[in-house]
Amino acid sequence: MRLNAENIKGMLLRYIVAIVILAALFTLPFWGGRYIVMLVMLMGMYITLGHMWNLLAGYSGLTSLGQQMYIGVGGYTLAVASTNLGLPLVVGLIMGGIVSVIIAVGLSYLLLRMKGMYFAIATWMFAEAMLLIVATVSFLGKGQGLFITEARKLVTAQIYYFSIVLVVITTIVIVVLLRSKLGLGLFAIRDNDSASATSGVPQFKSKLYCMIISSFITGVCGGVFYMSQVWVQPYASFSISWTVAAVFIVVIGGIGTIAGPIVGGIIYVFLSQYLSTLSQIGSLNMVILGVIAVAVILVAPKGIVGTVQEKFGFEILSARRWLGKSLAKVPVAPAPASEAERES
Amino acid sequence: MDAILQSIIQGLLLGGLYAAVGVGMSMIFGIVQITNLAHGDFLVLASFVSLSVMGAMGWNPFLSLIIVIPVMFVIGYIVQVTMLNKVLSRGAEPPLLVTFGFSIIIQNLLLYFFTANAQKLSTPLLLKSIAISANIRIPVMYLIACLVGVAVIIILGFYMRNTYQGKAIRATSDDNEAAQLMGVNIKRTYGIAMGISMMTAGVTGVMIGVLFNFYPSSGSTYLIIAFAVVVIGGIGSINGTLVAGFIFGLAQVVGGQILGATYQQLIGYIVLLIMLIVRPQGLFSK
Structure with a gap:
């Protein structure tokens, strides 16, 4: 993509x-209205959750089934930090992310040696054990859980901003990350594990970075969610349904695409809100x-965004690097072969 | 001392059943190369099918196997042929997610139809036991469950070694293309393999339902038991599965006896964890 008039127009339009x-x-x-604000707030959280699962499963080949662990840890850390330690909520949120990272790094030395089903079930097992x-x-309230008293003072609009800031930052992080050298390495690992290792992609390090980012943001996301709930309870916060939601969002939207979790998250929130209005549906939702x-995996494995991209050949948010830009700056330097191939 | 001895007996007997819980999952992983994340939920589904059959016919749990086993075979065959076969060529992730979807669907359908209440397949045998000494007794139902579990594994091993279909399944697992050239219908073979795996889930599901309370959400507990057995035993090794079942059952029951019943599940996880660190390829891997 070179910088000609048409491209500048396209970029301007994007901005x-x-x-x-x-x-x-x-x-x-x-x-x-209040209802719309609440819906968009939920969308922000679920899109974040989807992005982070997508980073692991869609880009790094790490099919995690234990994302609920970080949600729960984020929620509990927030509760302990704000209620027991008297720290401000924002500090509690960030601490939730940090505790999640500590756990993820601790587990990664075990988890990253595993592949496929081992990784999937081990992540699930760790979440269950947690x-x-x-x-x-008893310090964590046993089965009763903990109240986040400080969060009672917040109104929905305030939590809304937490959620929006979180999802915007997450989306930017994902775009920047995937366009970086790390992102390029991740594509290589996903497409061919051993070939990428031979080509000098630092596998362990790349995957570890992904786990760190994913656990941090998912932990913060859990904190924001339980800020809106005011009460964190073990069986709900460590429930596998968090991972179910993430899988649904990413599969529907399009696994391995940046716009996928966004589209999937919006659909998920609308759908689950609609289903919850139907009476007597119970667990059928x-x-x-x-x-x-399951139907989407069977019929349209690339999800909505992937299918649309394939048909119309355009991407809303591209993970590919803007080669044109770097070429414009240094016109003499030839593009590395791998990047040129990606571009074609 | 007697209490420990008692729990060793109980753990070993339970281990025989655990081996059969794992053998179906191990088989599908070895042959079709699918991780069936719904294995535990299919097992619990079988318990509920048995419950319904018992309710409708007034039969005892063992008689209900006449219906449970064929029903589970048909479910397995249909699921494999109509859905899983279609995503096999697309790498490991899509089949994994499809079975994860099954897990959620089965669990919540059961929740809808049977509520979250604890269920049990009741039989008077559960209360009977054989006295060995004053304080040590062998519970009859544990013994039956163990024998059934071991029988399942022996029959499966015999079937795989000595029948045409069993040989076809093994050939497919060794070399997909060569088997195809020899006239083996791969997709149908996968269907039959999944059907057989589900039959083992059916038998063990009924035994589990007699021994313990079960809920629509019990599936993940048994998935982890199955996974532990597969990991400890090594993939594809039927004898390894048997030994792994005994080890895992023993660890859970004896550990639970020492540390308290609430930690029983956690001990299982820890055993599995140690195994994953020390010898991730399993004790008896090829």
């Missing part, structure tokens, strides 16, 4: 659209989500 969307998001509480531990520690996800 304008992005600015309009951001402006709309950040002013929503002033002109939108649930069992948390539900027996999970059945419906499961059936849709």
Whole structure:
């Protein structure tokens, strides 16, 4: 992609659209109804959750089934930090992320030696073990859980901003990350594990970075969610349904695409809100989500975004590097072969 | 001392059943190369099928196997042929996610139809036991479950070695293309393999349902038991599965006896964890 008039126009258009969307998001509480604000707030959290699962499963080949662990850890850390230690909520959120990272790094030396089913089931097992531990520690309220008293003072609009800031930062992190050298390495690992290792992609390090980023942001996301709930309880916060939601969002939207979790997250929130209005549906809403996800994997494995991209050949948010830009700066330098191939 | 001895007996007997819980998952992983994340949920599904059959016919749990086993075979065959076969060529992740979807669907369908209440397949045998000494007794039902579990594994091993279909399944697992050239219908073979795996889940599901309370959400507990057995035993080794079942059952029951019943599940995880660190390829891997 070279910098000619058409490309500049396209880029300008992108920036304008992005600015309009951001402006709309950040002013929503002033002109939108309470219900809309609540919906968009939920979307922000679920899109974040989806992005982070996608980073692991869609880009690094690490099919995690234990994302609920970081949600729970984030929620509990926030509760302990704000109620027991009297720290401000923002500090509690960040601490939730840090504790999640510590756990993830501790487990990574074991987890990253595993592949495929070993990784998937081991992550699930660790989350279950964490649930069992948390539900027996009296300091953490055992099965009753903990209240986040400080969060009671917040109104929905304030939590809304936490959620929006989180999702915007997460999306930017994902875009920047995937366009970086690390991202390029991740694509290589996902596409061919051993070939990438031979070509000098630092496998362990790349995957570790992904786990660190994913656990941090998912932990913060859990904190934000439980800030809106005011009460964190072990069986809900460490529930596998968090991972179910993440899988649904990413599979529907399009696994391995940046826009996928965004589209999937919006659909998930609308769908689950709609299903919860139907009376007597009970646990059938999970059945419906499961059936849709399985059907999408069978019929349109690339999800909505992937299928649209394939048909129309354009990407809303591209993970590919903007080669044109670097070429414009240093016109003499030839592009490395791998990047040129990616571009074609 | 007697209490420890008692729990060693109980753990060993339970281990025989655990081996059969794992053998179906191990088989599918070895042959079809799918991780069936719904294995535990299929097992619990079988318990509920048995419950319904018992309710409708007034039969005892063992008689209900006449219906449970064929039903589970048909479910396994259909699931494999209509869905899983279609995603096999797309790498490891899509089949994994499809079975994860099954797990969620089965679990919540059971929740919808049977509520979250604890269920049990009741039989008077559960209360009977054989006295060995004053304080040590062998519970009859544990003994039956163990024998059934071991029988499942022996029959499966015999079937794999001595029948045409069993040989075809093994050939497919060794070399997919060569088997195809010899006239083996791969997709159908996979279907039959999944059907057989589900039959083992059916038998063990009924035994589990008699021994313990079960809930729609019990599947993940048994998935982890199955996974532990597969990991400890080494993939594809039927004898390894048997030994692994005994080790895992023993660790859980004896550990639970020493540390308290609430930690029983956690001990299982820890055993598995140690195994994953020390010898991730399993004790009896090829």
